[in-house]
Amino acid sequence: MNPISVLLVDDEEDLSLVLAERLEMKGFIARGVVSSEEALDLIEKEEFDVMIIDIKMPGIGGLDLMQRVKQKRPETQIILFTGHGTDKEGETAIDDGAYDYLIKPIKIEDLIAKIEKAAGK
């Protein structure tokens, strides 16, 4: 069985890269990028099972990026990060097409569970 490929998009470099590294160590194929533009470039070349996108980012925001990914890679499942700590924002994101959401700071176990669920494993 192929490992699940995950792309993390968060403007906080220390977060996206470290989280990607942790996921790698947990057996995922994980890449971390720090902007929506970088993520869009990457999905042109590679396909990911799951994308984890921070809602609040400079430039193209998380929700905007999700819509573009949905057009380009409809099979990719998207999990959103929100720093607002409310369910309301996450529920809105699900209505807009996200698979699920997580409130920062996350627990790695929760993240892995949601990724696996999103990837159908």
Add this chain to the structure above:
Amino acid sequence: MNIFRKIILNILPVYFSEEAAPEEGWGRYRRLWRRVAFLTAFVSLMPLIIMTFVNYYQYKRVFEEEMIYPISRLTSNTRRSLSSFIDERRSVLDMIIRDKEYDELKNQEKLTILFRNLKESFGGFIDMGVIDADGIQQSYVGPYELMGKNYKDQSWFQDVRLRGIYVSEVFMGYRKFPHFVIAVMHEIDKGGFYVLRATLDMETVSSNILALSHRPSTDAFIINRDGVLQTDSRFYGKTFDTIHIPVPPISDKTEVVERLDDNGRLYILGYAYIIQSPFILMEVTKPEEQMKNWFSLRNDLLWFLGVSIFLIILVILWGANYLVRHILEADLRHARVLHNIEYTSKMASIGRLAAGVAHEINNPLSIINENAGLLKDIVAATEDFPRAEKFLKHIEAVTKSVERCSTITHRLLGFAKRIDTQIETIDLKNLIQEVLGFLDKEAKHRNITIAYHIPEYIPTIESDRGQLQQVFLNIINNSFDALSDGGRLDITITPSELNRVSISIKDNGHGISEHDLQHIFEPFFTSKKEHGTGLGLSITYGIIQKLGGDISVESKVGVGTSFTVMLPIKHE
């Protein structure tokens, strides 16, 4: 005095008591109340009082015209008759003593002729005699044997010698019937003098003069200045009895006065002092029948005035209370609205700030968390990692601190969040008991008594169950924190005005200082030091505001704290 003050304070509105007065005092409302009450009383009572007194005096004048003036006229006429009777007889004696020589008057025969003529012309004479300067009776005409009688030591003789004339009070004397004496003195050469003395029958005065003024309700009689009757009286007894009404004060004219007798009944007294005599003419009328209408009218007037004043004062007090209470309530509402606006705005600003801060902190927290997690993963994945246990222990400390910060930021965001409420019908008694179910074990463990004061019927309310649970859990948690072991918690639910229900949660814990009380609903304010985040009551406040309710707190250090939540019965 204290009881009187208590009664007054119970009648008077709250602003007359210094209890529960605001910082600036109730002075403004007291002044307003007094002004309203005084002005209203003045403009409403003055015309009433003036009109009543005008009516009173008009009726009194009519009454006087009908009752007093006839008595005054009657008394004046009788006084003139009585004065004339005495004056005429004194004048004729005076004329005789001046006209006749002493020798003529000493002559018994001549005196007899003179006395006969006198009796034919003037009624009332009984006898007449001449007394010399030594007081010896020199001649006498009359039914008694008085020749040679010596009057020198009698007081009347001294009086006539000094004043030249003397009118006596009524007395019995030798004659054994009421009579009085008129004596006149005439001086002769060489300092000598003699006295002409006549006795008059008082019965003549009674039958000829006083009888004229008798009416069915009137008594006319004469008294001396000691109140001894000089004639018989229908009301006060026989001659020489002392009347039991006061002797009227001296006056040189006819007077009419209203007086009350020993039984409290009114009588009208007309009286006149008869000059140059010891007599006082008295006309007493007991006008009970005639006065009935006047008394009834006067009483009606006084009753009308009294009852009207009482009712007007009641209405004025009610009006002043009503008016000033409404102004006071409007002012309090205004102040409360301003305070709420200010407070809500302050809370909203703090909420926005808190949410911003929480959001910004979440990112670095996540970084710390993930880096710590990565380190943990590396240690776990590396075999024979040196001092792995100690390393993992420190990483655990970091992640626990992150979790703690995370709880705070989530609560902060919760304080500012505006999630939809889910309205349902709630039985408050059940809801409170559900909440207390969470704390049941702690209550038992700490021996805390929980007393419910809930009437049988409490209306259900429309509200958000989950949020109300959070509200009451926060409040009761705070109470538990304040209580010592063995403390007491009183929970009271009562229907309140304006379609609301009041829930009071009162503990007998350590209480809250006045300073802390002012900030208790502000975020981050806590008196629990490291235990509390200072967000519980601010979140509670926000939820209650959102649900259309109010929360207030009263506390006294060392006595306890009482939170009161007011919730609307209907959700709007």
